[in-house]
Amino acid sequence: MNLKLKIWRQKNAGAKGNFATYRMEDVSPEMSFLEMLDALNKKLVEEDKEPVAFDHDCREGICGSCGMYINGHPHGPVPAVTTCLLSMRYFSDGDTIWVEPWRAKPFPVIKDLIVDRSAFDKIQIAGGFISINAGAAPEANSILAQKKNADAAFDSSICIGCGACVAACKNASAMLFVSAKISQFALLPQGRIEAKERVREMVEKMDELGFGNCSNTGACEAECPKEIKLTNIARLNREYYKAF
């Protein structure tokens, strides 16, 4: 298929960016979106032009590195996939595809489609951990956890921190990410010990970094490639009020 790409180009963090138009011919529907960009970059290099910078690592949908805003959706229009797993078969011959970086004040653009997502790391460092003595692996059944809580904690823990929730939210809120990180600990006995400090510190950091406020629109849940649920945000709210 033949495609017209409108891609955000920005030399560096301080430079003014703009959209550049590229035409791609004979794109195979079996390619992933990133493979299509690889093909574009190969073409650009051969033409002695600057390739498009974009983040990627595992290309298996689990590292959370790739993140592009494609045709009005984070990770493109297909639900529950990351950009690396987005297949070109979902596009049609003659399509114009808009490709933009995540847009949020705490995620400044570094270059082209790459944004600095270290704000998420800062929130994690503020409290997204449990303090334990490292050493030999403890006996698995010495601290009992209910199966349903363990399952729910696991469902929250699969958040890959890609930032699609922030990108999708009209307020650039990080509540879904923070709520997933809170929930994965709050539901397990090991996480209860520091639960109050954790939620206070992580919310304080989230506010300090300039993320917007959740207005319960549900865009984050709709766009999350790992299908993290809004129930996590309700749990975060509960945990926060309990921490007073």
Add this chain to the structure above:
Amino acid sequence: MNKILFSSLSKKFVMALAGLFLLFFLPVHLIINLMLLKSNPEPFNRAAHFMATFPVIKIVEVVLLLAIIIHITWGILLQIQNWFARPVGYAGGNKSETSFFSRFTIWTGASVLTFLVLHFFNFYFIKLGFVPGNPDDFYSVAHSLFKVPAYNYIYLTCFALLGLHLYHAFSSAFQTLGLNHRIWTPVVNVIAWVYAIAIPAGFAFISLTLWLFR
């Protein structure tokens, strides 16, 4: 402690509580307004007088005013922060699937605020003595206002927008308070629909009846 009291979550908590209080107040206001449909002004004026003078109601009135002020102030402040959080928008638009009316809460809220200012000038400020008028005969004040077509246009538009505001606000308040439940959340969402249609429809019915049929 200040950081906790004025964090985004605390502001939203207080806003949700204030909003829920306002949700309780609206049906009470509607029941009193329905007395405007009677040809005898006595019941409505008596109810208005009771609301203005009964000591317990006086306390509720203070809470109500505080709820309105807090809900509006925090709402505007949080929205300004939201705008700052995304200084550059998307050229390809934002096509994420959301609850539709939730995208416009600040604007539907702003229209309700506009109406509230008008409403205060027409009634509440008369009661407080800031604006000339007879506080013992709000029945006649209301009837004369509903004879003015422009007032009805504004009234009906604002109540339609209030309905959109209420639909999102009702269920959103529960989520903000952390009250999410596998069984009860869908029930709350249905009640939100019914409430968001019934309350504005009730007020609109009074407006249309007094405007067109009296």
